[in-house]
Amino acid sequence: MKKKRTNRLNKWGYIFLIPFMTVFVIFQLIPLVNTIYNSFFENYKEGLMQIGPNFIGLKNYIKLLTNGDLLTYFGNTMIMWIMGFVPQILLSLLLGAWFSNPSLRLKGQRFFKTVIYLPNLIMASAFAMLFFTLFSEHGPVNAMLLQAGWITKPYAFLNHVWSVRWLVAFMNFLMWFGNTTILLMAGMMGISADLYEAAEVDGATPTQIFFHITLPLLKPIFIYVLITSLIGGLQMFDVPQILTNGTGDPARSSMTLIMYLNNHLYSKNYGMAGALSVLLLILTAILSFIVFKVTAEQSVDNGKVPAAKKHRK
């Protein structure tokens, strides 16, 4: 009797899933299928003339992979990601170790965490616009450097390949290291205090403890942070787009993959935009799969999975 009533109620499981599924199908699944479909067609504007849509099989992909632009923009994206990620992870490890160390008894942790997380919430486009004005030739940064006597004439930060890349990387670093610190810190707090005590009794120095206990046990969450940051890095768009006004200047050296996609979308070259999207999807899928794999293996080693649950389960 009771079982029957529960069974009757269980149809509500399906009913409550309707909003999510309907919206997912309309606004994500149909667009995804449409994107993949478009990637097999020649469909663009040449001047005022519309070419296509004509089915051309894999030709968009071949064109994309052989004309060299893709590799250049992929390279730009990766270079700027690495330049932001390496200092980010080093600083986050250091700060995470300090925050999570009970014997250090740091005061004002709330304040510091609040401050370092702050840039993450700032509108990336406004932040990039801010850096654009601050680092322009007549902007305050040049004014300060001149007033301090460190330079004799204004430096055109936005006209040099490496200064633009450093600005993009620095903004990404600033926006994300607080987030990474908090994630790593949570991982470090999850490590059993007994291990640290045992190491201290054995006379290990804080540096030894960090390299021989904290780091190895942190590996799963470390890889999680690495790959999610890489996936995020592949999607890099707002900051370089606004900073360079969509040009990726100088000489397209700061043009990222998504800026490339955005250009195809604006010029209505749907075939190439579709093929590029599918390649990005495949790349993201591979990276996500690595997160699954590695964190799953680690969980067998360590008996627990701090971060993997977001993707697994």
Add this chain to the structure above:
Amino acid sequence: MSEKKVKGTSKAMRGRRTLAYIVLVLISAMCLFWFYVLFINATRSKGELNNGFTAIPSKYLITNLHNLFNGPQPVLRGMLNSLLIAALSAVLCTYFSTMTAYAIQIYQFRGKQFIFTFILMIMMIPTQVTALGFVNLVRNMGLENNFIPLIVPSIAAPVTFFYMKQYMESNLPTALIEAARIDGAGELKIFNTIAIPLMKPAIAVQAIFTFVASWNNYFIPSLIIHEQNTKTLPLLIADLRASDWQKFDMGQVYAMIGFSIFPVIIVYLFLSKYIVGGVTAGSVKQ
């Protein structure tokens, strides 16, 4: 012997603590410096801005804001548009993500495990990858320059769903739901009057994150919104960057950037406890 050792450690510890404070203060300064310069420059006049940088605020903030609101860009309208889109997205996203999580958590039905795994799998699809199809769809539906395509998709948010599911596992006692059923309450009513109130802390955290993400969103709106009066703040910032900005009154440019950034900072300072705590809860919570 042991006392000596403790003393030694504490001395080394003091040194490490001092170093930690110095680094933390420097890092904090590095985070806040840019916003400080922004604030100073937003208070200075065009003429003052051409005379290099000073560390002391001037008195033209009101003038700059006044010029900004009466300038060529519909800034106030942009803020209202952003506010409306972000607020509605946050409400729809949290309500329906809770509902989806509730369906998976409370009921037993065929295909449940599959649906759960499926939602986790689609979590990794970046929005940019489906942008082409999304823009085509929106055009075919005649919804360009409309807020619907910026609000309604937030109903299907796998990340928020997952957070809600995690939170429910430890904070939603099934006994309460059973009791309400015995009292004769309908399933939707139970969800609205028992589950939603119990989920309030999680809803608050996710509402903040969804709001901020929507408020800051630039890529998708830039593909959908073209009319001046329906633009959101990030689009107006992009227009400002694309315009011949050197002819602009720079005080006004800084006021515009500050106008997009400072409201979020002020709200953040009030809610930081929930936000910083919420970062880890979603991804690391066991």
